[in-house]
Amino acid sequence: MLSGKPSVFLLMVNGQIESADFPEFDELYCKYSYVYGHDWAPTTGLEEGISQITSKNRDSNQCFVWNFPMEITFKSTNPFGWPQIVISVYGADLFGNDVVRGYGGVHVPTTPGRHKRTIPMFVPESSSKLQKFTSWLTGRRPEFTDPKVVAQGEGREVTRVLSQGYVTISFNIVTKDLKKLGYDSIPANQTSDNTGF
């Protein structure tokens, strides 16, 4: 169908889910996955991952450290649908049920270099007080049908969410052939020093 090898550009992402800040909870783990457009395909690396359970730091700032590495390479023909990382954080509630503590997502940075992102997290809220109570009782809190919902804007208007916590991720981005294909993602005044953020 296509003549010869199609031209693509590559986006290599590595980094780690460093830490999280959820003041009210303890013993959390997280999952990550990527959401990307039709023109994107992962070539190597893990598309999804699930981290270890970590307990709160005993010191005053009480952050959760996962230092959970991730590495993936995408190839693409179109910057539309640039990959987004979607993180969901889970933890056990009082009765030991696995409960989602936060959803969050962010676009993978578009410029090469090291970037650090802090993602604010949120969870869907129960639609009524009674449901809130029963869900607390049964340990089945409202969840998104798919964590990838947080990477889309469609259909959000029907949900209500509660904001809680932050997750910090660091990315190291390397791109290949992006400029060759006419997409210039590096600002003009920024040449070699790509510390980002």
Place this chain on the structure above:
Amino acid sequence: MDYAVQQINRKADEINYEREIQTEVAELLEDYQEEYENKLAEYKKKYEEWKAWRKAKKAKKKKKKSSDEQETDDTEESSMFEEFPKPDPPEQVDVSLVEQQVRTTAARIRRKPGEPVLTPELSMTATVTPTNQCPRGEQLRRQDVQRSTLYAKIIFNNKEVSRTSSQTLSADFRIHFGQIFNVQIINWPESIKIQIFETMGMSSTKTEVFIPIPETTVLTGSALIDEIEFSNAHRITFDHEGVGSGVPFSFEADGSNQMILLTSGKLACSVSWAVREDGVPLIPPVLHENVGVQRSLKHVDAILSIGTSGLTDMKKLARWAAESRLDPNDPSNACLMQLIMSATSGEALDHDYFRLEQLQEEFNFVSDEVFNKSKRFRLLQLRNEEVAEFHNFKQVPILDREISEKIFQEYEKKCHEKDTVDITSHLDPHRALVARFLQKVRDSVKNRFLLAKHHYILSDMVVEEAVPSISMLGISLFKLAEPRRPLRPRRKERKKVTAQNLSDGDIKLLVNIIRAYDVPIRKSIGGKPALTSRSARSINETFSTSQIPQSPTQSHEWFTNQTSVRPFVEVSFQRTVRQTSTAEGQNPNWNEELEIPFRAPNGDYSTASLQSVSDDVFINVFDEVVYDVLEDDRERGSDVHTRVERHWLGAVQVPFSTIYSQSRIDGTFRINTPPVLLGYSKERNLSSERGWEAVRSLSEGSYLSLFITVEPHLVPGEAVNEKLETQEDEKLLQKAEKFQKEVKQKFPNRRCVTLVTDLTGKLVFITRFIKALSPPQELLDAFPQDYEATTELVARYVSLMPFLPDSISFAGICDLWCTSDQFLNLLAGDEEEHAVLLCNYFLAMGKKAWLVIGTAIPEGPTAYVLTYEQNQYVIWNSTTGQYYGQFDAFCPLQSVSCLVSADNVWFNVQKYETVMRVHFDTSKPNLWKPFFSRNFPFPGLSSVQPEELVYRRTDKAAAVELQDKIEKILKEKIMEWRPRHPTRWNRYCTATLRQFLPKLEFSRGGEVGDDHSAELQNQLGDYRISGFPINMSFSELSPIIEAVHSTGVHNTMIPQVEFALAVYVHPYPNNVLSVWIYVASLVRSR
């Protein structure tokens, strides 16, 4: 007050005085002279008239003497003439008299010559009376004045930029601020305003003064101080002698002649542009157009008069320009005038639209031309529009040259086909037309629902547990007590899964094969052909309980051939095949679960996509035949060498769309066995003479019990409850709504249908579809004597109409009902269309017929036809043409909820809804709730059906052509399916089969099989033949190919096998085609 006295030179003054008087006299004289001349002219004219009158009078007098008859008239005339007086000449004016008049007036009102000129002058030399000497009122007033302080705020572009210091009002009501405010501006100056605040104690009043923005030439230093007047209508009253503001007062003692003084004053200020230290004026750069537009707008504000949107509306603008009489020659109006000119000259008049994104062109990243030419952009655009071919297209190449033209070829072809009929791809031009029409309807409906797809509800986004109600809690408590492993387990409701997060391999089809009844058994080879006593029976016989006498030979055979069949079931779906183990005997019991993976088209697992899956699940029953092929008898002791052959016995076909919408299918199905199964015979169970078995065996054929479901439990798409338009009466609609609500409350599970959607998307009352319509005359003439045969033939004709579920054609959104003529035109429809047509035919044939709305297996909600003949009710399945007695255990109709006739709808309000326990007597309102009753009589709704159905005669030659085409294609396909084996065709057998097929059609799949097999046996004696005819209605080629493939005839791996394939297409009126395919495999027996 002083007088300034001006001494004047008396002489010069006198001369001056005299001259003035003379001038005045001369002017007056001129006036009089003019008047005199006017009068004189008038006099002359009158005088002439008078002279003429005199002449006439004299002439009349002469006449009077000559004729006496006209006397009276003349006297009348003469009396009129006599009144005409002789005019007086005007008088001349006396000059001295006029001069005298002028002089006396001047002496009275003018300054006498030589008198000094006095000018009054006001001076401020007098001392103001000291406060302590003033009356008390005045003292208070002065104190008040001293107390009031003023300051001014400078407002630039409606923002306060600066304010002066507060100053007290001096005694002469004057304030000197003497301050210069420098304002550095960033925005274009729009307005400068000074607000003057007067505060007295706590209260303060505000007055606003607008100051014009200085011209660019006005610079600091050269600016003049302007005095700007202001006033304020504020009402202020005092209790002292100050008059206040806005308060009426009077100087007169009686209070008349009132005056109202308002707070007013003058502001002396100057505004100018600053000059920088080096002398450069700090004036904003002047944009010419800007100034032009601004000025013209300032002049007579266009935006104010017609609104901002009016500026884009040329017509409005032009009208405004005409109304406000805009100066077309003013250069500042130039651009406006140009716009208006172009608008009024008619070029732009056709812009009768409103554009939301006027600047869209500015934001286009490439020109339209480039955009249209680029293949990449086109591909991206098509994908974004969710065009079926490109919906999930992955990795659109980044460079144009990497996209081959081939990608678009198919799409373009399809677009092209929409306009032109392509005959070659379809076997029949009419079907091509229908397919095209269906495609169009489908596209339009699909587009409507693509929009609806983007509406989300909470359950689409968030998984949330439902709040448990008391009853649920009760049940769950009750559940605690129930046994862990019950002896008779029940199927539990499973959790539903929304379709959006599924991918390939997630969905499985679970088919649970339980058992089969009355599977055909093998006939002993070489023995005498089993004499089955099945003969064509009339409806009467079928439902009478008479038992067919079984011959003793058969009973003997029955016992000896106990294991004469080894059936197994094979389920094939999307070319994936699974099979059960082999069971033995006529009534095998498998109880096995088969798992078949499901693949959605294009990997799209959305609800709409799943609904439109048109694949069928084929459940085939085979007989496993084992042949001993051991060549050498000596090895028999040590070796086993057998060949396994499978012989197709029948099939059950369930569309995936049904499984998806029903979510589970549970029941006993009739196996579609071919009318002729070479080498097999259908034996009656001898033990069936007693008990319920007797009832069951009344219906012929083999049955298969199975359970099919989809794992995980998918949520079937919900019908979109759109408010559809309708032409029905408002009263009827209300009644329908009420009726539906009422019955829904009592029987939530029963389906009440009153209003249905027709093909144009309008709601139509259901009874309008029922109308007696005569079937094709050809069918009625076929069996002029045999009434039952005719009925069956009509039912068969209807069943031959291709079946196409709405859910596939219209993406499962709504149930559309076609009228019978539309149905005959389209030649595709689902149960409703078939049932309506059959019901209409039966009515025309003089039967009592109703439309039954209920549920059946496997269709789910469906429509059947009920007839009443010879004191019993018969239920017709219109899509298969089969009929069942009311007490038939294998009737696929499971429940009855509504009966529809041409003039009423009855809802089943009986306790039971199963066919066997329902009384069909609609006259009893306690059993059937009528829609139209005494208090709401039938309003006589006219039918939507045509007066008469017009049938086209089918072209026999076309049928023959189609027959050859199908045969050729099928032969090619079978060879294709056997890639590693040679496929030989037995011509002789094919010819025999071909001759046989028309007979089958004539007997409607009746019992001619035995003669036929005997005949075959005679002709092809040394061959072992296994094969069968398949009958289908013709719609498209692919279902035929699929059906042949599912029988697995081509799977025979015996060497030296030969095949025979014959196709017969029987044309019925109106292009309804019955296709018979006879496939057989032949093995030469040694």
